[in-house]
Every structure is written in structure tokens, then in C-alpha cells.
Amino acid sequence: MLIRNMTADDIDEVVKLETACFTHPWTKNMFLGELAQTTTTYMVAEQDGKIVGYMGMYQAADEGNVTNIAVLPEYRRQGIASALLNSFINLCIDKKLCFLTLEVRKSNTGAISLYKKFGFTEVGLRPKYYDNTEDAILMTRYFD
Ligand SMILES: CC(C)(COP(=O)(O)OP(=O)(O)OC[C@H]1O[C@@H](n2cnc3c(N)ncnc32)[C@H](O)[C@@H]1OP(=O)(O)O)[C@@H](O)C(=O)NCCC(=O)NCCS
Numbered sequence: 001m002l003i004r005n006m007t008a009d010d011i012d013e014v015v016k017l018e019t020a021c022f023t024h025p026w027t028k029n030m031f032l033g034e035l036a037q038t039t040t041t042y043m044v045a046e047q048d049g050k051i052v053g054y055m056g057m058y059q060a061a062d063e064g065n066v067t068n069i070a071v072l073p074e075y076r077r078q079g080i081a082s083a084l085l086n087s088f089i090n091l092c093i094d095k096k097l098c099f100l101t102l103e104v105r106k107s108n109t110g111a112i113s114l115y116k117k118f119g120f121t122e123v124g125l126r127p128k129y130y131d132n133t134e135d136a137i138l139m140t141r142y143f144d
Contacts, residue, residue, distance in 0.1 A: 001080065003087045006042035006054060008035060013051045014044065021070040034067070043087055045071070045080045055084040057091075057100070064092045066102035069111075085118050093143055100143075103129060103136040115139050 006014065011031045018025035034040050034056060045053035053071035057064050066088070071080045092100050103126060104111050120139040129136035 001052075001083060002046045003043055003083055004046065006031075006035065006044045006056075008032065010044055010051060011035075014054055017051060017054065017070060017072055020072055026068070040067070041088075041091060043084060045084055047075070047080075053080040053084055055081075055088060057088055059095065059097065062096065062098045064088070064095075064097045064100040066100065081114055082118070085114070089118065089141065097143060099140050101138065101140040103138055105130055106135045106137055112137065112139070115141075 011028050014031060015025065015028050031042075035042060037058070039060065040056060040058045042054060042056040044051045052075040053069075055069040056067040058067060059065075069081055069084060089100065100120075101123075102115065102120070104115065106125075116139075118141060120141045122137055123140045124138035126136040126138060128134065
């Protein structure tokens, strides 16, 4: 598996992945907008030339914020999200960031387990954050 930076040429394939993973998938223009910013980093996981996962982050001062992470359903539980998270954690350490933070649906127990495995702890709750219905758990991984 190869982890590399996402380019504009990847976006059509990434949008298909998004659509397979989320009920409100990001559009091509949203990804183009993200890639155009200087404060964001997006990486893809590629297996046999196919994009099977991606993750994004934006940086604000010395803080990192995960925008999204997703893996194609048929490629899950093979360590792909873990490889992406490892790459981003190393990037945060290289950039000397203080912490990496994210929001996750309270019901997304799989993702919460993944984040805990990577040293994220629950630091807060945003009530009705999703669709004014579901709470978001705020999770943060601190760096020394
Ligand atoms: C969450 C997601 C990114 C995980 O991707 P993945 O490539 O399957 O994750 P990994 O294989 O690296 O998992 C590593 C560990 O995380 C935990 N984990 C991951 N998915 C899990 C699940 N569905 N249930 C329980 N634990 C899970 C396990 O501890 C797993 O280790 P194990 O397989 O040895 O038990 C993937 O399920 C996904 O794309 N979900 C839909 C999109 C989403 O919810 N994104 C998160 C938005 S906040």
C-alpha cells in the first residue's frame, strides 16, 4: 500500500469513494477548494493503482484538525485507516504541532475505537452537531 499526497487528478476517484462511504458526500468542487488551500493536507492510500482510502487535515497555528477519513467498505479492517493516521501523526510531529483534534459521531463506535488506538482521548461533546440531531464527540491526540 502506498500513502501519498492527493492531487487534483485523484478527485474523481475520491468522490466515488466518498459516495460509497457517506450519506452526504463531499463534491468535486469541495475537494478542489480544500486542495487549493495552503493550510490543508490531503493524502490517499493506494493499493494496486486504486485509491482505497483518504484522509485530510487543516492546520491552524500549532493545531491540527482532521477534516475526514474514509476507507472503501470492501477494504476495511486491513489497516488502511491506521496507515493514513500514522502518516498524519508523523506529519504533525514534523510540523511540531501541539495536538491533532477531530469530531466524530457518537454512534460511530468503529471510528472511535480506531482513534483511541492512536492515542486520541475524548475531550468534549458538541450537542446535536450533525444535522441538528446527533452529538459529536471531540477527540484529541496531544503531542509532547
Ligand atoms: C472508520 C474507518 C475509516 C476505519 O478504516 P479501516 O481501514 O477499516 O481501519 P483499520 O483497519 O486501520 O482499523 C484499525 C483498528 O481500528 C479499530 N476499528 C476500525 N474499524 C472498526 C469497526 N468497524 N469496529 C470496531 N473497531 C474498529 C480496530 O481496533 C482496528 O483494529 P483491528 O482490525 O485489528 O481490530 C472506516 O470504517 C470508514 O471509512 N468508515 C466510514 C467513514 C467514517 O466513519 N469515517 C470517520 C469519520 S469521523
